[in-house]
Structures are given as C-alpha cells and as structure tokens.
Amino acid sequence: MKPSKKLALFFSLMPGAGHMYLGLIRQGIQLMLLFFAIMFMSRSFDMDFLEIFLPIIWFYSIFDVRSKSKKEDPLVDADLPLFADVASMKYFSNENLVEKYIAYILILMGVFSMINNFLIPILSKYIDYYYIRYGKSLVISILLISTGIYMIKNKKLKLKSGDKVCNPEE
Structure with a gap:
C-alpha cells in the first residue's frame, strides 16, 4: 500500500514524523533528534540564537516529505545530507x-x-x-x-x- 500524500504532509508538521510515515525511519529519527536537541540546548542553556535553525529544519522536513511523497520510485532510507559526511569519515x-x-x-x-x-x-x-x-x-x-x-x-x-x-x- 502506497502512503497517502496528504497524511505524509500532515505528519511532516512534526519534523521527522512525515519521513517515518513514508518508511524513512533513519531520516525521521535524525530530523527529530536534530530538532529537539536544538530546542533543548537553546532553552536549557539560554542560547536563543540556536532557535533560528528550528524553522529551517521544520520547513526542510515539510518540503522534503512533499517531494519524496510525489516520487514513484522506491525511497531509500539513507542518512540526511548533514549526517552523511560524518558517517563517511x-x-x-x-x-x-x-x-x-x-x-x-x-x-x-x-x-x-x-x-x-x-x-x-x-x-x-x-x-x-x-x-x-x-x-x-x-x-x-x-x-x-x-x-x-x-x-x-x-x-x-x-x-x-x-x-x-x-x-x-x-
């Protein structure tokens, strides 16, 4: 059964959840971890400047899920580009x-x-x-x-x- 595009977009409002709905568990966990780690650090350590990254991650999640839900090819659950370089070292x-x-x-x-x-x-x-x-x-x-x-x-x-x-x- 192919995932619903509308449900994927709905779940993408929570960074990472849309990716998980599409079966991209690794990418979803990485996005959630990144989003909530930045939120935790900015609130816990009074580093409000980090919050500028939250809307960037949020919009990335929405638009990435939108583009991936339109693809007809099978999706590959690889690392996000941000984490791919670290894993290759x-x-x-x-x-x-x-x-x-x-x-x-x-x-x-x-x-x-x-x-x-x-x-x-x-x-x-x-x-x-x-x-x-x-x-x-x-x-x-x-x-x-x-x-x-x-x-x-x-x-x-x-x-x-x-x-x-x-x-x-x-």
Whole structure:
C-alpha cells in the first residue's frame, strides 16, 4: 500500500514524523533528534540564537516529505545530507570517536543543566541575577569558542602529520 500524500504532509508538521510515515525511519529519527536537541540546548542553556535553525529544519522536513511523497520510485532510507559526511569519515568509525563525542556532549549538557537548575537558583539568593546571567553567558561563550579553536588546531595537526582525515574515494 502506497502512503497517502496528504497524511505524509500532515505528519511532516512534526519534523521527522512525515519521513517515518513514508518508511524513512533513519531520516525521521535524525530530523527529530536534530530538532529537539536544538530546542533543548537553546532553552536549557539560554542560547536563543540556536532557535533560528528550528524553522529551517521544520520547513526542510515539510518540503522534503512533499517531494519524496510525489516520487514513484522506491525511497531509500539513507542518512540526511548533514549526517552523511560524518558517517563517511573513516577516522570516526575506526576509533569509535562518535560515541566518545556524544558522551562528552551529554556530560557537558548534564553539567550545564545542573548549573542552570541547581547552582544558579542557590546563587541567586546571594548574587544579583543580572551578574549570574552574564556570567553564565560568558562561560558558555568561552567554552564554545575554545572547543572550536581546539577542533581547528586538532585538524591542522592531523593534516601536518600526514594522517588521512577523509578520503571519500576509498
């Protein structure tokens, strides 16, 4: 039975659900994960600038489901283009670095969540919230900048040492 185009469009209002209805489970989970992770991070860590990506993901989901529901050919459940490059990098899969980075991200998000939900309410009794808010923004900004600089320097070191970072032809 071929899926209904109208139902697919209806389900696409929730990013990822339309893809799942069409049988593209992997793509649906990736879209949902991306959408809700951005929403969680923007709300939990007061990074409102991340919310600019939510309508982009939402519209992508709608238009992608619309175009895929019109196709007569069988649909292939491959990674989304955003995740396809990460999966093709052999240095990630050889050393299980993906799981390691996900673990670091989860630990960091847990620490931020504890700070936001436990430490800040306690400190707000003694320190004006104005200073806490700017201090928290400063710490998060410094962490993001230092992580980016570390990643750039680490990539340059790998390239200088002659290691293959990514070779899509292999």
